[in-house]
Amino acid sequence: MGLPNVSGDFSSEMDVDAFRRLFPLRFYERHLVESIRPDARPLGRARDTTLALGAVTSTDGSALAKIGLTTMLAAIKMEVMTPSIETPDEGCIAIDFHMPPICSPLVRPGRPAEAEPVVSKQLCDTILSSGMINMKELSLISGKAAWMAYLDIYCLDADGALFDAALLSAVAAFSHLQIPVVSMNDDGRVVIISEEHQEGKDPVNKEKRKLTLSSIPFSLTSILHKKYILADPTAEEESIMDTLVTVVLDSSGRLVSLYKPGGTVLAYTSAIQDCIALTRQRVKELRNILDEAVSGMEVD
Amino acid sequence: MAGKAGATPTTYAPSPTTQKTKSLVFKNDDVDWVRPDKRGFQQCRPAFFRTGAVNAASGSAYAEFGNTKVIVSVFGPRESKKAMMYSDVGRLNCNVSYTTFATPIRGQGSDHKEFSSMLHKSLEGAIILETFPKTTVDVFALILESGGSDLPVVISCASVALADAGIMMYDLVASVSVSCIGKNLIIDPILEEESCQDGSLMITCMPSRYEVTQLTVTGEWSAPKISEGVQLCLDACSKLAKIMRSCLKESASSLEE
Numbered sequence A: 001m002g003l004p005n006v007s008g009d010f011s012s013e014m015d016v017d018a019f020r021r022l023f024p025l026r027f028y029e030r031h032l033v034e035s036i037r038p039d040a041r042p043l044g045r046a047r048d049t050t051l052a053l054g055a056v057t058s059t060d061g062s063a064l065a066k067i068g069l070t071t072m073l074a075a076i077k078m079e080v081m082t083p084s085i086e087t088p089d090e091g092c093i094a095i096d097f098h099m100p101p102i103c104s105p106l107v108r109p110g111r112p113a114e115a116e117p118v119v120s121k122q123l124c125d126t127i128l129s130s131g132m133i134n135m136k137e138l139s140l141i142s143g144k145a146a147w148m149a150y151l152d153i154y155c156l157d158a159d160g161a162l163f164d165a166a167l168l169s170a171v172a173a174f175s176h177l178q179i180p181v182v183s184m185n186d187d188g189r190v191v192i193i194s195e196e197h198q199e200g201k202d203p204v205n206k207e208k209r210k211l212t213l214s215s216i217p218f219s220l221t222s223i224l225h226k227k228y229i230l231a232d233p234t235a236e237e238e239s240i241m242d243t244l245v246t247v248v249l250d251s252s253g254r255l256v257s258l259y260k261p262g263g264t265v266l267a268y269t270s271a272i273q274d275c276i277a278l279t280r281q282r283v284k285e286l287r288n289i290l291d292e293a294v295s296g297m298e299v300d
Numbered sequence B: 001m002a003g004k005a006g007a008t009p010t011t012y013a014p015s016p017t018t019q020k021t022k023s024l025v026f027k028n029d030d031v032d033w034v035r036p037d038k039r040g041f042q043q044c045r046p047a048f049f050r051t052g053a054v055n056a057a058s059g060s061a062y063a064e065f066g067n068t069k070v071i072v073s074v075f076g077p078r079e080s081k082k083a084m085m086y087s088d089v090g091r092l093n094c095n096v097s098y099t100t101f102a103t104p105i106r107g108q109g110s111d112h113k114e115f116s117s118m119l120h121k122s123l124e125g126a127i128i129l130e131t132f133p134k135t136t137v138d139v140f141a142l143i144l145e146s147g148g149s150d151l152p153v154v155i156s157c158a159s160v161a162l163a164d165a166g167i168m169m170y171d172l173v174a175s176v177s178v179s180c181i182g183k184n185l186i187i188d189p190i191l192e193e194e195s196c197q198d199g200s201l202m203i204t205c206m207p208s209r210y211e212v213t214q215l216t217v218t219g220e221w222s223a224p225k226i227s228e229g230v231q232l233c234l235d236a237c238s239k240l241a242k243i244m245r246s247c248l249k250e251s252a253s254s255l256e257e
Helices: A004-013 A016-022 A024-033 A115-129 A162-176 A235-240 A269-299 B019-025 B115-124 B150-164 B191-195 B223-256
Strands: A049-053 A061-067 A070-081 A092-098 A139-141 A145-157 A182-184 A190-192 A217-225 A228-231 A243-250 A255-259 B047-051 B059-065 B068-079 B091-098 B135-145 B174-181 B184-187 B199-206 B211-219
Touching: A016 A024, A024 A235, A049 A162, A049 A269, A061 A162, A070 A162, A092 A115, A115 A162, A115 A217, A115 A255, A145 A162, A145 B135, A162 A217, A162 A243, A162 A269, A217 A269, A228 A269, A243 A269, B047 B150, B047 B223, B059 B150, B068 B150, B091 B115, B091 B150, B115 B135, B115 B150, B115 B211, B135 B150, B150 B174, B150 B199, B150 B223, B174 B191, B174 B223, B184 B223, B199 B223, B211 B223
Parallel strands: A092 A145, B091 B135
Antiparallel strands: A049 A061, A061 A070, A070 A145, A139 A145, A182 A190, A217 A228, A217 A243, A243 A255, B047 B059, B059 B068, B068 B135, B174 B184, B174 B199, B199 B211
């Protein structure tokens, strides 16, 4: 690399924004040497995170999660299905991740974003394998009726770390979920009991209004670049440095999954361990944020 | 995986059939019924706009009218698709979609395929396309929750988003609809009212210029009812445009500070 000098000369006479666009990597490396990022974060710090429960009133559970500018809206609609013969007393969860064209200039209508099926699959794997939800709690009448929980997550603004924000919103939507009280009508269909005419019908699930969430998964995506580890990257950082590591830990600190989908940097064990350590810190933060959002709901 | 059993089994929403209750709420010839949300017949829902909802876009806006919640992002002016012919004036490209959970029954939002072209037609007359030759402006809308009068809300929100993106327009485009139920005209109908209406009328207009960009009338209308409905909509549009304008002023002044 004989070039840094050249760019060094440029940078003294060049506007900062122009330098950032023309030499993005050098722009970043100059910051990294000083252990700081262009948005004034230290390397290991995630962006401000907020959570709002109950954003969509027409659903049974919903949450809006924001990590920096990345915004995710997750909502759950409960429908009834006949359980399969192998698992007569278990319900089902269907998870879908969407990137509508509003979220990023790279997504056009009719052409789904590349990341969409990838994040969708990751979410599905993580949520189902973490054991957060006991499928038996989704059962209504063994062998006859069970809940199918449709979880749809929409990316409203894409600015990096999509999976982290999507997982957070999904988990929050599940903790906000209120299962409707239902009964079986004469035709054998399961129907919501409305508050006005409750008489004569026995609710099937009077006690089971909330799911018990055991071991909630939380995640942190980091970028590996040379010897640096950047937690919670923005879209700009993801586009410049391409080696991502996503670590998912559950609330008691056990490893749920670890993704390193290729990239130009080969990760050493120590780097992976550092990523896990960063995630461990982040899980504590995220747990507090989730707890606060949930307890804020209960006060209302 | 225990959660996903091969083929998705058929499911249904456990909502009770509401057909019966509807006729109870709306006694067609009775003038005295109250609207489900206790509004007057000629009273709109409180309108809320906020710009800058999506940072990745050149301009964006979020609108909330009662339970109707939409986000509109504007991208561009940017390079037109390669297959496009050379054009002296800019192009406008619109798309409207629903989230799967927007409608009371999951996944019914795809019924409204015509919304994209209606949004396009209502906006194209207001935008000064000559200001961005050879390029395209994309207007994408996502309906987060459908609570009735979805298209008018999308159109008004889109014009705020266009203004936020700095696209030159002759005027803001405001849109309001009325439903005709029995003898009554009710403005800014909610979902339940729309589902039992006899006719619907929607106007999109540029209130400061007193020009209508789109007028759609469907269903059963008498001529005097139409002119009454049009007048009602036009008045509401000019009030709505004031709210839209004040939202834009607010965001502009907060930028200056």
